[in-house]
Amino acid sequence: MIATSEKRKQKSKKDYLFHICNYAVFALLTFICAYPFYYLIINTISANDLSANGAINFLPKKIHIENYVQVFKLSGLGRGILISVARTVIGTVFTVMASAYLGFMFTQQKMWHRKFWYRFIIITMYFNAGLIPMFMTMKTLNLTNSFWVYIIPAIVQPFNIIMVKTYVESIPPALQEAAKIDGAGILKCFYKIILPTCKPILATIAIWAAVGQWNSFQDTLIYISDQKLYSLQYLLYTYLNQANSIATLVKSSGVQSVANLVTQQTPTSIRMTISVIVVLPILFIYPMFQRYFVKGIMIGSVKG
Incomplete structure (x- = not known):
């Protein structure tokens, strides 16, 4: 003892x-x-x-x-704040919703050519056309000097889709099967079952998207020449210089x-x-x- x-x-x-x-x-x-x-x-x-x-x-x-x-x-700072807040809020919402829906759909066996589309999106993580083709694409789509150039290119993020897909695969399939037996379709399963269950991973993606949108200034530097669309970060970047x-x-x-x-x-x-x-x-x-x-x-x- x-x-x-x-x-x-x-x-x-x-x-x-x-x-x-x-x-x-x-x-x-x-x-x-x-x-x-x-x-x-x-x-x-x-x-x-x-x-x-x-x-x-x-x-x-x-x-x-x-x-x-x-x-x-300083000149234009108030408008720059509004632009940055708007792009952060709207961009984050679109990115989170796109990541959630695509990540969910890539877990559905009935999706048409599911493996092909999944690999098609993932391959963009490894290959990039470069700055000049990207600028030409944005110009062809009439997105230069447009607020939507801040939003549309950032909606589909392959890494975020991988994260959501993996998370959804960890959810017991019985939840979706029970909902389908009760007559729920794909969209209803997504909104009623998947979204409430995926709050942790969606909050994580929201942080990444919000930080990325808030800190971004290079897209303004490349695509925007209209001073009314200058973001706060671009203005502060110029002020720092x-x-x-x-x-x-x-x-x-x-x-x-x-x-x-x-x-x-x-x-x-x-x-x-x-x-x-x-x-x-x-x-x-x-x-x-x-x-x-x-x-x-x-x-x-x-x-x-």
């Missing part, structure tokens, strides 16, 4: 030490991941002269929000004529404020879907 109790004490000490090391490592990793975002935020609300000199590292100093006020006054001239312009404006060094715009303040504006929406949206993320990845992963 004494030997057993001593072993338990030794084991509990080892477990206790393991947990301490485990928490310490994960705390360090969390700090490493979170600090860059924290660093950006505290530098955007601190004195711009201190921020430009690299004096803001852990705590904000001389807090103000003038950086955000001035950045949101022109931070020096924008800072000079803001300084010379009437609003900044009496500003002191604390709120006077610098290239560093412009770059950091723009970076925060781009990142914050994703930081707020991601936790809403996080509870589905791990489950969706694990169950929807490709099985050998």
Whole structure:
């Protein structure tokens, strides 16, 4: 009995030490991941002269929000936000629905030439025509200088279809068979049985699609020349490249004529404020879907 109790004490000490090391490592990793975002935020609300000199590292100093006020006054920013929000919402909905429906249909044995169409879509993961043919295709379809150039090319995503197909195959076939016995057709099975069951994998795909749409700016660079259709990310991309001239312009404006060094715009303040504006929406949206993320990845992963 004494030997057993001593072993338990030794084991509990080892477990206790393991947990301490485990928490310490994960705390360090969390700090490493979170600090860059924290660093950006505290530098955007601190004195711009201190921020430009690299004096803001852990705590904000001389807090103000003038950086955000001035950045949101930049030309076309409001319209760019509307375009980016619209493309993110609409694009995510279309991508999720297309991935869900195609992934479901590729599990149906009665689908006409199911294997051929599945392989036809999957092969696009490995072969790409390139930029010039893609541009010519978009131009032929009259999608250049159109809002739908943000949406249509991103609807069918082969990897997302694979994830949904694998997830649907993990659902007991008895559910669909019972619905068919009760008279449900393919569409009713999809909307009543599959969609409610596939929430984890669809939430995972929604995160990927939303992040991809929100962060995208190259499609604007390639296909859009109409300034009314510029996305927020493209505008901020141009502003980042022109931070020096924008800072000079803001300084010379009437609003900044009496500003002191604390709120006077610098290239560093412009770059950091723009970076925060781009990142914050994703930081707020991601936790809403996080509870589905791990489950969706694990169950929807490709099985050998």
